[in-house]
Amino acid sequence: MRVKSFFSKKTVALSLALASFAGLFSGCVGSDSDTKAPETIAITNVSYDPTRELYEQYNKLFAAYWKKEKGQDVTVTQSHGGSGKQARSVLEGNEADVVTLALEGDIDELRKAGLIEDGWVQELEKNSAPYTSTIVFLVRKGNPKGIKDWDDLVKPGVEVITPDPKSSGGARWNFLAAWAFFGKLTGATEETQKEQIKALYSNVTVLDSGARGSTTTFVENGQGDVLLAWENEAFLSLKEHPGDFEIITPSLSILAQPSVAVVDANAKKHGTEEVSKAYLAYLYSEEAQRLAGQNYYRPSNAAILKEFDTTFDLQIALVSIDGDFGGWEAATAKFFADGAIFDQIYKK
Amino acid sequence: MKGKITRWVLVGLGVLFIALMLLLPLAAVLVYALRQGWATFLSAVTDTYAIKALQLTLLAAGITLAINTVFGLFAAWAITKFRFRGKQALTTLIDIPFSISPIVAGLVFIVVFGRIGWAYPLLEAWNIKIVFAVPGIVLATIFVTFPFVSRELIPLMQASGSDEETAAALMGARGLRIFRRVTLPHIKWGLLYGVILCTARALGEFGAVSVVSGHLRGKTNTLPLHVEILYSEFRLTAAFSVASVLVVIAVLILILRNIVEHKLKREERL
Incomplete structure (x- = not known):
């Protein structure tokens, strides 16, 4: 008897659930006109x-x-x-x-x-x-590794946190800002730029899929010495954790639109x-x-x-995607497409 | 004497391991959830988005449970009580969701039902949305929890063989009656156990659901996805508060399981 009731309750529950499943689909059909x-x-x-x-x-x-x-x-x-x-x-x-x-x-x-x-x-x-933004560095209080500009990021022992340029927009701005900086160094050629960028990315210890993931990695999980971050994201971290971090504005960055x-x-x-x-x-x-x-x-x-001139460093030199990289189409093909520069430097 | 020492060492190690690997992290979730007091906890848990996420999670788990129970019973019944060609292949196929990565499970649905998927024109014509909508979440959950019930039942039904069913059939009982009076009493334990595991997994599913969700707040966010969102919004306490809801549900499910197990055992002895 007990077995029987067990089964019939099940049946009722099943048919209820199935009915709700059917209702779900029909609900979706009607929803657009709402x-x-x-x-x-x-x-x-x-x-x-x-x-x-x-x-x-x-x-x-x-x-x-x-x-x-x-x-x-x-x-x-x-x-x-x-x-x-x-x-x-x-x-x-x-x-x-x-x-x-x-x-x-x-x-x-x-x-x-x-x-x-x-x-x-x-x-x-x-x-x-x-609205626009730019890319800045977020470092831990007192800047223990003495990071001031992009060339400090390639030094051995500096752990860099940045997201993956393949999946994250912010990461592409990071990459391009660094590339622009290394291009302005005296005697720079595309080869030296590639070498420097490669050195930078070999210092990257965590490559998250999005900017917020990287921020959490750096801020909440305490990984790395420097976070390459959206300016807005860096300020937000300062607000969330007053006194724990500092923003370092590099000598040159990119106008992120x-x-x-x-x-x-x-x-x-x-x-x-x-x-x-x-x-x-x-x-x-x-x-x-x-x-x-x-x-x-x-x-x-x-x-x-x-x-907001007291908030933002309005003096920072900014390169732009259209002026310095020939627009996104060209930049994507050159740097981020499959087998392009990012793949080349990150592979080895 | 020596045996006693060995026993205590082994038990001690076991307890220590469980404490470190399971109890400590779970306790940490609860402590973190309550570190800013009950008010913060309650406001995180009763937040509109949290409640909607919970409703969606329960809905998906409920449907999953129903469908997988029926399917699991059918599959196990077919595999153990009948002989047919391709039986081994079917058994292996059922196990696919166990061995496949959840992201693949999610992407499979995108490829089939997504905008560039082959079924899309048809769905579009009927104005049905599967991925990035609730049905996609349900499908993904069903996929990953597919084998739980049948996996529990197959060994049980194999062990009991089909002699009793054959006898019942010879005595003139029909299919459903055989199932209810002969088969079910043998497998109810395993069935219940499979159902409970399936529920627990369905409630906690993250990977495949994350792929097909689209993360639309209040619409396609399940509770585990909501935890991740809160976590990436710097709302750690809220994230752990909602996570603790999942923990509590899990613990309740386990207690339920034990009660049921205990009851069934006693009845069987009588």
Whole structure:
């Protein structure tokens, strides 16, 4: 008797679960039309690692703005990870309405796949980069290894933490900044640049897949002597752990322009084109620019950037991807494609 | 006397090892979770995203459990009570999820159901989303926990052989009746054990689910993924608070298992 009841309970549980499974699929079928409901609208922002805090605040700011403008409640679903990884997931079917990634190149992959229309870079001001950043060093309190510039990173015994340029946008900026510095040394040739870069990467003890992973490795897990970090990420670490770290600004770095774009194909499908466009355009408003500055991103609005001149080292020499590397297409082919310079120096 | 010393040394070593490898880290999770007091702990655990993640995890585990139990029973039944060609191959195939890396399990689904996957146009036409949505998470969980039930059952059913079923059949019992009155009493233990292991694994699955999730907050984040997100947001205490929920669930499952085991054992003796 007991055996029997045991079995029948099971059957009930099973059929319940199966029913819910079926409901799950049918639920998904219907969900897309919901987004057209007038009083609420939902969009998905697939972003890169260090923007978590910025967009958490910006989403509230934008929701208030949109409510006032259109009387509509907008909810933004966030997703964060290494920039390349995130672009990949959108490419594979993660239906982002907007992408706010670390690199123009990552977003351009989506254009090549036909998800974003041609000419997206010109869609918004400043090459669709509403805020910029640069690459700095984060070292432990008192700078025990005496790190001041890029050439200190190749010294034996210095442990460097940086993410993998293959999967992380920030890591590519790191790599290019170092490359630019070694190129400006007297008597530099491409061969000496390769040697120096190789020496630098042989000092890398942990190569995480995203910028935030590297920060956690350095800050929380206490690995390494120096972290090559986004300026905003470095400031955030100082804020989280006051008194434990110092920021070192190298003599030369790179102007990092994280780009934003509407994923046209998905927005069209979800009927969210208008709100998606507004979401990105509002990033250029004074309030949003100030919010970016408060989150240690350099506002692209020059007047607002001035307000933060005590925070940022505005004197730092910055090379740029377009001016010094011939744009992302060329830089990717030369440095990060399969078998390109990064693969060559990292292999051995 | 000598035997006694050996015994104590062995027991001591065993206890020490378990304490160092299992109890200490688990205790550390709980201590870390509560280091900023109950208020912080509660706010992390009752956070909207945490609750949604928990719901998703339970949903995925529930569906997984149901499907894998049914499948495990069928598979074990087929393999042990019947003779057919390719039986050995089937047994090996069932074990694939044990030997395959979770990332491969995840990527498999991306390749099939993702935007560049071959099933995508069909799914698109029907407006069904699999990867980067809840069904993908369920599928990935089912995949990695596939063998648990059948793996527990096969040896048991093999040991009991098919003589009793044959006898029952000769006496005129039909399939379902044979199963309920003859087979199930033999295997209920193993079945329960497999189901419990399957649940525990399904609740904690990280790797394959991480690949197909897309990490959309409040939508496709399971509890283990939520722990990772909190961890990378410098919210260590919150991360450990949520992790401790997983630990507590795991401990509860183990206690449940022991109670059931104990009960069944006693009933069997009567």
